[in-house]
Amino acid sequence: ETGVTQTPRHLVMGMTNKKSLKCEQHLGHNAMYWYKQSAKKPLELMFVYNFKEQTENNSVPSRFSPECPNSSHLFLHLHTLQPEDSALYLCASSQETGGRDGYTFGSGTRLTVV
């Protein structure tokens, strides 16, 4: 596989469920990101990981818990979500966080919280 792969593509979960989103990049990049995009709203940066270390957390509620075991994999663990958390969750990667070469996005996970 090439590029940035996200699974699952679609997820419906209840407010009491626990689920995880997975992202894997095959580009040899060192930085990975989680973005949230609600309907008709701009991209919201959630978390930044650089060489497996979290370098940015944009005041994201604790019901979202990221995990980066290595530079190629990124997870977003979800628990006790709210309906307003329904959105497209995008993973991205880049060679370095400065964005010199741009970010490559995965296809996203469409999350619906019921």
Add this chain to the structure above:
Amino acid sequence: QKEVEQNSGPLSVPEGAIASLNCTYSDRGSQSFFWYRQYSGKSPELIMFIYSNGDKEDGRFTAQLNKASQYVSLLIRDSQPSDSATYLCAVNTRAGGTSYGKLTFGQGTILTVHP
């Protein structure tokens, strides 16, 4: 002032016309500038990047950069209905005193090309 600013639109142009998308940014130290296209419900796709002042052409797309005016634009010639999408401007910005920077996205401009 937002770090990266775009008119949200929608911008509506007839098929075959030139679509002009504009973006301004606040960080004078920015070095890299990108245009992403995002179809409804899909992820952003990189379509152009530019690092130096002037124009850069790729097929029907031309990116224009003016660092003195802190302005970057995207021109789409011979616009097609398939160009209808949201176009995101992205600029690398310094992260407020930290040793690393980041890519900052504008809110996007919705483009509609009508037959």
